[in-house]
Amino acid sequence: MSTLTAVDDGALDALPPTSLPELDATAALQTRVDRKYALTAQEAACLLGALAPTARVLEIDGVRRFGYASTYFDTPDLLSFHLAARRRRRRFKVRTRTYVDTGACFLEVKSRAARGLTVKHRQPHDDAAHLGAGVGFVAERLVAARTGGDTPGARAASLAPVLATRFQRTTLLLPDARVTVDTGLVWTLLAHASGPHPRRAVLPLTVVETKSGGSPSSADRLLWRAGHRPDRISKYGAGLALLDPALPDHPWRRLLRQRLVTTEGTTP
Numbered sequence: 001m002s003t004l005t006a007v008d009d010g011a012l013d014a015l016p017p018t019s020l021p022e023l024d025a026t027a028a029l030q031t032r033v034d035r036k037y038a039l040t041a042q043e044a045a046c047l048l049g050a051l052a053p054t055a056r057v058l059e060i061d062g063v064r065r066f067g068y069a070s071t072y073f074d075t076p077d078l079l080s081f082h083l084a085a086r087r088r089r090r091r092f093k094v095r096t097r098t099y100v101d102t103g104a105c106f107l108e109v110k111s112r113a114a115r116g117l118t119v120k121h122r123q124p125h126d127d128a129a130h131l132g133a134g135v136g137f138v139a140e141r142l143v144a145a146r147t148g149g150d151t152p153g154a155r156a157a158s159l160a161p162v163l164a165t166r167f168q169r170t171t172l173l174l175p176d177a178r179v180t181v182d183t184g185l186v187w188t189l190l191a192h193a194s195g196p197h198p199r200r201a202v203l204p205l206t207v208v209e210t211k212s213g214g215s216p217s218s219a220d221r222l223l224w225r226a227g228h229r230p231d232r233i234s235k236y237g238a239g240l241a242l243l244d245p246a247l248p249d250h251p252w253r254r255l256l257r258q259r260l261v262t263t264e265g266t267t268p
Contacts, residue, residue, distance in 0.1 A: 011048040012181075017059035018173045026173065034118050035216075036233040037208045037223055038255055044181060044206035050222050051172065051179070058171040060101075067100030068182075069166050071128050071190070072236040073159040078247070081162075083147070084237040085248045090147040093236055094138055094159055096128040100166075107134040111145035117214075119145065131159055163240050164188040167207075177217030182207040187239035201242050207233060231255060 039047065048055075057064050073094045074080045083091035093110040107125035110118060121141050125134055135156050142152035166186050172179040185203040210219045223229075232251045241249035242256050249256055 011045055011052065012057055012064055012170055015048075015052060015055055015057040015172070017064075018056040020058065020060055023058055023171065023173055023178070033212055033214055035210045035220055035230040037210075037228050038203075038205045038231045038233055039208055039228070041183075041206055043226075043228070044208060046226070047208065047219065047222060048172075048181070051174065051219060054218065055172045055174055055179075058173070063101065065168050065170050067166070068169050069098040069100055069128065070164065070235070071096045071161050072163045072165075072240075073131060074162045075155055075158045076160070078162070078240075079155060081237060081240055081247065084234055085241070085251060087251060090145065092142060092145060092147045093234075094131075094156075095236070096125055096131075097122075098128045107131070107137060109138055109141035109145075111141070111147055129161055131156075135159070161190045163236055163243070164190055165235050165239060174218055176215075177210050177212040177219060179217070179219050180209045180211070182209070185235070187235075187243060189240075189243040199243070201239065207235075 080093055091112055095108050097108055098105045105125045105128050106122045108122040110120045123137055139153045139156035167182045168184045170181045183206050187201045189199050210217045238252035241247050241252055
């Protein structure tokens with residue numbers, strides 16, 4: 001990163017803290033523009049060093065790095081995946097997200113609105129591996145977002161777990177945005193692949209995501225000046241395309257083929 005100065009691994013520890021209530025009050029951003037960047041550890045450290053004068057880091061009980069686990073759900077014909085692979089405007093994503101450190105779990109539905117905005121709705125959920133009674137909530141959100149095909153209710157009822165992810169996340173609060181820094185991303189295939197395929201894959205990169213109300217944030221501008229542009233990274237889409245080679249991978253091909261993704265294990 002030509003315009004950024006590298007910092008050591010203690011960069012996060014040197015930042016002042018912010019609390020979860022303060023983060024939620026100032027940057028909940030359930031409707032937002034998301035931009036993702038796949039960076040090496042060195043590049044991510046450089047970014048953190050450049051943001052340090054204005055950034056605060058989420059801290060809960062003295063902890064600044066938190067474990068996340070997600071289970072992604074899709075229809076038997078993988079409608080959610082194919083809408084993303086074809087870059088359809090009205091696409092959706094359904095997942096459970098578990099905060100590993102606390103055990104709290106939420107059911108989340110993400111969709112696209114006008115001007116590329118990401119809209120996320122979520123509610124508390126008690127079973128990360130199954131939708132259960134949450135099917136009604138998902139159906140309502142698909143109807144409201146005008147996605148899920150001609151029969152969103154039936155689509156919601158057919159959703160099943162397909163892919164799981166685990167990673168570590170640090171969250172930064174900037175004056176104009178929220179920035180998440182994800183490391184140690186591991187994908188695990190749960191269903192839907194045909195023929196021999198890897199069961200797990202590891203991304204040895206740092207995924208930095210900026211979340212702002214619309215205009216590019218200070219973090220985006222720093223990254224752009226350093227020669228980085230947003231990457232097409234979908235934890236669900238890229239992971240499923242990697243682990244099932246029969247699926248299209250065009251939106252994520254550069255990430256999967258050029259950014260050192262490694263796979264582990266093979267099914268019969």
